[in-house]
Amino acid sequence: MHKMMIPLKRYTQFNGRASRSEFWWFQLFILIVSIPSYILSFIAGYTGSQSLALVSTGLGLVMGLVFLLPCLAVSVRRLHDTDRSGWWLLLGFVPFASLVLLVFLVLPSTPGDNRFGKPVPHV
Numbered sequence: 001m002h003k004m005m006i007p008l009k010r011y012t013q014f015n016g017r018a019s020r021s022e023f024w025w026f027q028l029f030i031l032i033v034s035i036p037s038y039i040l041s042f043i044a045g046y047t048g049s050q051s052l053a054l055v056s057t058g059l060g061l062v063m064g065l066v067f068l069l070p071c072l073a074v075s076v077r078r079l080h081d082t083d084r085s086g087w088w089l090l091l092g093f094v095p096f097a098s099l100v101l102l103v104f105l106v107l108p109s110t111p112g113d114n115r116f117g118k119p120v121p122h123v
Helices: 002-009 020-047 050-081 086-093 098-106
Strands: none
Touching: 002 020, 002 050, 020 050, 020 098, 050 086, 050 098, 086 098
């Protein structure tokens, strides 16, 4: 649970490095927190309730805005951990090239120091 919350504490820190586990635990946290919004959307679509659809859309929008900056920051730090610039995130806007970005995020950390700093200690 601790690793899930680290990116929320370091949400404005775009320098340094983020371990692979820190990044993926945070992605799991976002998925778990988003489940109620998905369930509300499903129920709203099934029942045809416009008010429930509005609540679900609002909840999803608020969660998206809350998690946008921490997600960008931890993604940049994760790319730094693989010794790549954060500018590689722009591949996410190119169809099919985002698969290259996914590979970069899955790769193991560079051992030892790199140009972005010391490796993150495992907690």
